[in-house]
Amino acid sequence: MYDTTLRDGAQSEGIAFSVEDKLEILDALDGFGVGFVEGGWPGSNPKDDEFFEKAGERKLKNTELTAFGSTCRHSIDAADDANLKALAACSAEWCCIFGKTWDFQVEVALRIPLEENLRMIEDSVRFLRESGKRVMFDAEHFFDGYKSNQEYALEALGAAVKGGAEWLVLCDTNGGSIPAEVKLATEDVKKTFGDVKVGIHCHNDSELAVANSLAAVEGGAEMVQGTINGIGERCGNANLCSVMANLSLKMGCEICAKDLTGLTELSRFVGEVCNCSPSPGLPYVGEKAFAHKGGMHVSAMAKDSRTYEHITPDTVGNKRRILISDMSGKASIDSKMREFGIDLSDTESREVLNRIKSLEAMGYEFEGADASFELLVRRLKDEWEPPFRVIGFRLFMDDVGDSTMISEASVKVEDFQGNVEHTAADGHGPVNALDNALRKALSRFFPIMEDIRLTDYKVRVLDEKSATAASVRVLIRSTDGKNSWTTVGVSENVIEASMHALVDSIEYAMLKAGDKPKK
Template identity: 55%
Template sequence: MPQQVTIFDTTLRDGTQGEGVSLTVEDKLKIAAKLDDLGIHYIEGGWPGSNGKDIEFFKRVASLSLKHAKVTAFGSTRRKGVKPEEDGNLKAILESGVRVATIFGKSWDFQVTTALQTTLEENEAMIYDSVRYLKEQGLEVIYDAEHFFDGYKNNRDYALGTIRKAEAAGADWIVLCDTNGGSMPGEIAAIVADVVASVKTPIGIHAHNDCELGVANSLAAVQAGARQVQGTFNGLGERCGNANLVSVIPNLQLKLGGYRCVSDEQLATLTSAARYVSEIANVGMPVNQPYVGSAAFAHKGGIHVSAVLRHSKTYEHIEPELVGNRQRVLVSELAGQSNLVFKAQEMNLDFDLENESTKRLIQTIKDMEHRGYQFEGADASLELLIRKAYDKQENVFTIESFKLLVEKTGDNPVASEAIVKVKVHGETVYTAAEGNGPVNALDNALRKALETYYPDIRDIHLTDYKVRVINEKDATAAKVRVLIESSDFDASWNTVGVSENVIEASWEAILDSIRYALIGRTVVLDNREEKHERIGIVNH
């Protein structure tokens, strides 16, 4: 029978202390709902005694009717010389309406005398009084022993004495914090094992990532007897971040064996949850993030792809679907025929390795990448290229011409207007539109021309736009590569354009994006509906 490991998420509190991370109340509510769907056991909503935003969150979170998670409020032990019932932080926790409180206290004698500037005895009294007071109010109490590992290494007896005070006061959990993130996995394992043998209260681990060991230290703690792991999604947090729960959960459940965090069905939503949190927090998720990154199961070298085609285990440590990800093959200058075979299989194309068109397509792709294209980050453009080579691409529209007018008068903002001439189903359409720049104006004009024929185009929007100078030495005449990510309510896809002219490169990527999106959409034309097979759009 697998041992249950409780997952405690502090993205909404500790995660927001990371540089560049700022969540509105609406953002926090959305993330809380997503974490609850995943099966997270505790969600730390914030510190109600510190700001109005967190107070509002606690007022509104009750309306979410969470199915799995308990919401907890964060705070410190009582201040020195203040009774717990008179302490502002503890009163704020009670007023927040939560049934679970998470409070932290000092475990390191150096922190007690230097940061708190009080006696070791008073610190122990602060811990005991605070935990006991919250328990008397009917709350579940999680006690976070701040700086525990540094304190243990400096003065074992005192560090253990502080958590024994929390235990004596009735704490439901005692969580050992590697607050400075400087401990090694071997140290964590040995210290946790000693603590587990010294107290009866269930033990948790709260690791920071300053040595890039947050996940490793969390796993070591669990193997030594800890049964709660605190961390954040995508490792968000102060300095170098917190232990990344997106890696902790599958490592415990799929790799170590004997542990269970969430159900298998919930684990299969891990990738979508990680990407959702990334989008809401507006913090880019690394493509090579383990388990959930878009490159986590991506293959580029032809030899690797050839082996993966025979069996995925040759170069994949798990089945991507277990965590909701998918296998990808990147086509580039390193690619051989195996890469294109894989892509063709995804598109249900009859792809003959001995076919001359196959060999020409490989050479075309290599030549285009030599000129600056990058298809490994633009699967949609690649798919369109393959379909065109095999006459499998429907000509949903044709661009006949476009014109741009960019005008600057006096102190007024630059005005941009685009005129586009498009042929759709044999009809020529002229449209004009303004935008907050020439690329936006072109995009608006194209959409305006196509909306009559493809109404669902209104659902498509650009989510990322990147420009990369390819040959910097040519200065303003340099060739540029534009990568665009687009999405609708169900999916996202990436396209690429290359030119010495940034507008032309952007236009090429936009055209690919729209063409790709229209494959599989309902066409409304002359009051009749035609259904087209949706090809290759990657679901989040």
């Protein structure tokens, strides 16, 4: 496994890594057991230089640090090329340099003779080898080149081998190839260069990056280059999370990462550092990858999870989720109750189901709001009475000029012993002000308030054509630093909907902390 999240992944729109970010990701990949990590392009910018300096001081357990670069420029000796000199001087033992293998690119993009390109490849690899580096050659546009001029594409690989490359990495740079072609071309390369190891580097422009990578492995490739969550320029790179899971769980390959139970955590950690949450629909590691909603599916799943799951989620450290909605049957409710640790009689579970159906008709949705759903059930069962009550609140918004708005909220709450607290706070916007005021008022009675933080706030304007009276639904995600939970509020008024979701969020934290007054 060769990870290029820090180089190809960083070329993804909207992603910018700091040196610290890169070091954190390097450590995570090393801990997971990824064989090679491509850290960046020494000599191209000060950030990458600093990264290689710091990464070079680290003792990596599993990973070989790799530096990326290109062959020398034309009409220049490899030894005089500034980029190659930077590669030779960097801390990484391995260098991966790319060069052209498609005659069209050589003639149209570089506008140089085909022979000169071969010279550049061979000299560049040789220079790095003589500087004490181990070298991989990234054969850019290899599959397009192989289709256009097979002989030349193979000659270009041959030049890299002559220079001393230990790996030939076949790149589907434009992401336009299909698995059958990739497999055949890879087999041919293996046949032609028997002793040299072969890798694959695929882009996802035809949504085939993972499939093409697996096809290359079937054709004899021994290394797959990709990124965590498939981030990368345009449609991204091969998603290493899926590649690793497929190779190990489906194809019986032995891969460098031995234990996949940390895969979901790795995906989410990298997403967190990128500040770009992985898509919930990602196979294996996404939040929805093992989410079941249809009532019939859930009832079959209760008998045997193999009925609707290709693997058990814990194999990759993911979780099964049963989604509660008006499509749910009794089996979904029962299964969810087991998760919550609540016993429901048959009558009670039907009562819960009816309640959900009527709330969904009002615009509620509990699929993404487990915490509100748990409170709803506990309230129905008379197991939970809120330890506080909001008696009232007011909001003030002041336009103080300079396009600055100040929001201030005052909140009056009563705890279960009848103590009343009246507090005001300001904030960035009305919801933040309300949250601050509520927190301030309640922290007098409930120390747990100190730890709770709101992490996400979503408003959905509901379809006007639907028969719902309510017009907005608010989802609030909160954390106490260890756990996160989501609550929902619905109203015609966005502030009121937010207040419902906020109050649920706080009640839920109190429920979990055991701050509940027995009835």
